[in-house]
Structure formats: C-alpha cells, structure tokens
Amino acid sequence: MEGSRVFMIDQNKLPFHFKIASFDNYLETCRAIRDMTVRGAGAIGSAAGFAMAQASLMANEQHYEHELEKARKEIEGTRPTARNLFYAVERVFTAALKSTDQAAEEALSIADQDAKDSLAIGQLGMELIPDRARIGTHCNAGWLAFTDFGTALSPIYLAHEAGKKVFVYIDETRPRSQGARLTAWELNNAGIEHVIIPDNATAHFLSRGDIHLMIVGADRIAANGDVANKIGTLEKALAAKRYGVPFYVAAPSSTFDLLCEEGTMIDIELRSEAEVLYVEGPDDQGIVRKIRTASPGSHALNPAFDITPVDLLTGIITEKGIIENPSKQSIEEVISG
C-alpha cells in the first residue's frame, strides 16, 4: 500500500503475464479479492486488511463508524470461507476506530506478520522433508498465496535452499488450475523439479509409493482441527490415509478459527459455474481465448472448498510449532499458548 493505493500481482494473468495491478479504493480491492486477482489464504488476509485501511481513509468524518461498518461487511462478503480475511478485517477495523493512521499501520503489520509466519512455517516444516523426498501438494500455497514464502511450499523452498533434493507432484486443481498455473510457475522460477498431474491422479501415484509426503495449505481451521481448504483436499487426504502417506496442513495461527467448533460449521463458498464450463488461456499465438469444455446446455456446481476431517491429518505445521495428531486440546495449547 502506498498512500491510498493498494498494489498486487494480478494472479489471473499468471503464469503467462506478470503484471502489477493497483486499486484506488476499498471497493476496487474487494472486486480484486472476489475475482481472484489476489487469492491464497494469507494474501487475501493482507489484501482485506489494506481494503479496510483504504475504507478508513475514504470514510466521511461525520459518519465514520457507520461507513467503516459498511465497508467491513462488503469486504467480509467477498470470500466467506477465508479465515485470514475475517482476522485481518477485525484487526484493522479496531485500529481504524482509533485513527486512519493506525489502520494503515495495522494493515501493514498484518502483511509483515504473514511473511514472518510463513518463514517460521518453512523452517519448522523443512525438518519433515528428507533428502530425495517426493512431495505432493494441491492448489497453490506458495509465496503468491501469502505475503511471502507461503505455507505448504515454504518448507519445500527452504529444504531446496538447504541443498536437499526434492521433487514435487502438483495437481492441476480444477477449475482455476492454481496448481498447473501458479504452483508450477513458482517452482519453475525456483528451479525445483516438479511435474503436473491431473487432479484425479494423486491417489494413483500415492498407491504406487511415488509420493512420500503430502503438504497442503488451509483457508480456515476449526477448533477441533477440521480443515477447510481448496476443493479436492479431502480426496487427497483420504488417499494419503489409505496408503499410509503423511498428510500435513501448513497454516499460520491466523488461519485458526477457535470459535468454530468443527468443520461442518464452516460456510463453503459456491463460485460461478462458468469457472467449470469454460477455460481461458493463450493459444499458440499468445492470444488469450475462452473456450467451452462442457456439453452445451449442461450446468455445473462449483464449491470452492471442502472440509477435511482432522482424523485424516498427520499434523498441522504452524509458525508456533508442529501440531502432530491435532486435537482441540493440542491446538489450543499451541495456538493460544
């Protein structure tokens, strides 16, 4: 954020174009969150914090609190499942009640904390990665999804930097293909060996012993350890359980929602059917085309997240420590402790 302007990488243009987009007011920033110009648990949180700070700058002094409330509802409505969004909005809203300066400072500190948490997650998580590990991941929980480093990819980055040989299986992650588009792009840039597989293929590779370890991110974690994350996480976790492959979730404490008792209480965002029925991308001339991939006349359902029950998790990697075999009690001890 510079002045009242928020800058972000336009993730809808990646991996084909790298473009920084800017947003002049909180309504524009809301639109960017909704249309996934910015996506990923931590990055949504940071963007939401900045949006709240923008709202505070714009708010009419006479109806300051009322306008802040209105903005808060608008921002919270963009991505209902994302815990970090509510966490950031709450913190910046409280600061904004004091002053617009404090709102901006708070938003910045949330983004800074996000980068620090990601680094700590990487440092703790890399101990779980043996040399020559073949690791599976889902969607994108890399530095694009956070202010820096990421969560699921942070341990992989640090293991690679420490000289360990790693190989990553990335599933496409339909319908928005964050795996094939964003995680592959990140790992390519970092020089980390990887391969893209169809979403349907993770269990196949797990069944053959080709993947030794799974690490994914999270969008919201309930008090009992149930995890809301990108649709498909549940299928991957079930497959890992069947074949005895460790399944870790990596997330900062800001992703935990200790007031939410269990996963079934988490609101699952339903996105537009067009994301499933059409695909966009560049043709061989580099011109972006939108094509239909489904039978005309048919409709689609597009839930953005699913709930992975805690019994399928080997552990949760947080910036405060790794919670093995998570439970309500062990989570409380680490997160609130």
Place this chain on the structure above:
Amino acid sequence: MEGSRVFMIDQNKLPFHFKIASFDNYLETCRAIRDMTVRGAGAIGSAAGFAMAQASLMANEQHYEHELEKARKEIEGTRPTARNLFYAVERVFTAALKSTDQAAEEALSIADQDAKDSLAIGQLGMELIPDRARIGTHCNAGWLAFTDFGTALSPIYLAHEAGKKVFVYIDETRPRSQGARLTAWELNNAGIEHVIIPDNATAHFLSRGDIHLMIVGADRIAANGDVANKIGTLEKALAAKRYGVPFYVAAPSSTFDLLCEEGTMIDIELRSEAEVLYVEGPDDQGIVRKIRTASPGSHALNPAFDITPVDLLTGIITEKGIIENPSKQSIEEVISG
C-alpha cells in the same frame, strides 16, 4: 462395418459436432482407437474386432497368417489397458484363421453381444436405483462407450424410462473431460437431470450425503475383482467407502481378465502430456481453439487409468448377474458359470 469400411461417431468432435467418420483399413482404425476418435471399453472392443476383420480382408493370401499376426500386434498396441480390445482381437483373429467371412461375422457378433450385454446390465442394475436417487458417475460409460446403452449409464437410462426420478452428478474427468463432454451430452439428449462437478468435488458431495449411489464402468477387471478404470476412479471409490455410499462397477463379462490375478499386474497406459497441458474447445464463435492451461516450461504425467482395489467395491454389475462383495470365487462362479 460395411464392406471393408468401418464407421464410427467421432467422439473427439462431440459434444460440439456430431460427425460419423469412416476408416478404410485396419491401420486407420488403429489410429482412431489410439487418438480416441472411438473410446470406451465396449466401443474399443468392437472397433478392435472390426480392425482385425479389416486386416483379414486386406491380408495377402500368400502371407495371410503372418500378416494377421502383424495386424494383431498393431491393434493390441493401441490401448494396452483395455481388456475388451484383447478379447475382441483374440476372437476375430481365431475366426480369421478360418476365413475372412468368418472374421467379419465374428466382429459383428461381438458388437451385437456388447449391445445385448449392456441392456442386461441395465435391467439388472436398475433394481439398485431407488426413486429420487442421486447418482454419481465418472468418465463416460454410456452408449457412446459401447455399441449401445453402455454399462454405468445403462441402469440409469432404464430407471429413467421406467419412470423413476434420477439426478446424476458427473465429474469432468480430466484431462479429456469425457464426463463434462460426453456423459453430460448423453444425459442431456435423454432428458435426464444432471450437473457437472469438478473432479475434485466428488468427495465433498459424498461427505454431505448429496450422492446416494456411485456407478462407474471398467476397462479391465482382474480375477480377484481389482478394477482398472479411468484415472480418478480410485479417488471416488475411496471417498464413497469413507462416507458409506455404495460403489458399483458395471461391466460385461468380456471386461474380466481371469488370467490376471490382481490389479497390480495390469499395464497402465501413459498418454501424452499434451492432453494435460493444453485444452481444446470452441470459442464463442464456435471456432475450435487450443489453449495452454499450465505454466510454460512445466511438464505433466498422464496415466489414463488407475486400479481400484476390490475391497472398495460394493459390487460388480455384469450381464450374468450382480456380484456383491466380489471375490475371486464369486467372480469365477458368475463369469465362468
């Protein structure tokens, strides 16, 4: 087959164009099997039988047996996992050793039998479908995949015709999208209510009790009941098991390979990475475009099938009866009995 010419629906053009393609000799028919102009267990079997009959018509009398052998190897090399292909080639090859007329007759009788088996599977399988059932399926095992009716969809067609209300969840089935393209097209034509979901979403809907029953097809079934079917079947079966939803495989006895002891012995076809990295479809002008959906510079792995262990199956619906809790013994009794 008319004369020496084989006619098929070009499934690569569906659902956007309905076109009958014709193939003048067995090499052309082999190419059509390989590039999936024709696909689906039974349809591959029928096409392979006709290819073998074409080979017998073309074979030079002086080296007749040698040329038949050569053709047989060529045909068998097109889709190594498909059991019906080997079954049909074997039968037509044996007939061709007697005469070219008998080869053509045998190929025709295999196709006829395929349609009869599909109908019987539908009649037996429809008893498993209660009124108002919400059924999940994967890939396409409808009439496009067989000579007629199909396997997984046959019970659904007959239940619908009998006046039962059914609703079908179709997963896209990346990378070739047979679910979103072909199954949706079939059900649309039949007036059966359905919705397309991303491959990653089946477990989510199962976890919520939205799907009451799963029915899928098979490309090869081992003697112990392990099933090779379209990649992703394993993930769906694991999810159905977790949530206590019945999981049925529908396949004619010609799909069983009783000489293959168990699933791990089945050869899994690895297809081109381009199927994963690029997507083809019509733009809003109806012009077919090919676009890249994955990060440039990254590669993909594209196994076409996976193995679902028999313990995940509720039963196998064959034309000879439904095998509940399948085992080596119960399969032998029904299939060889």
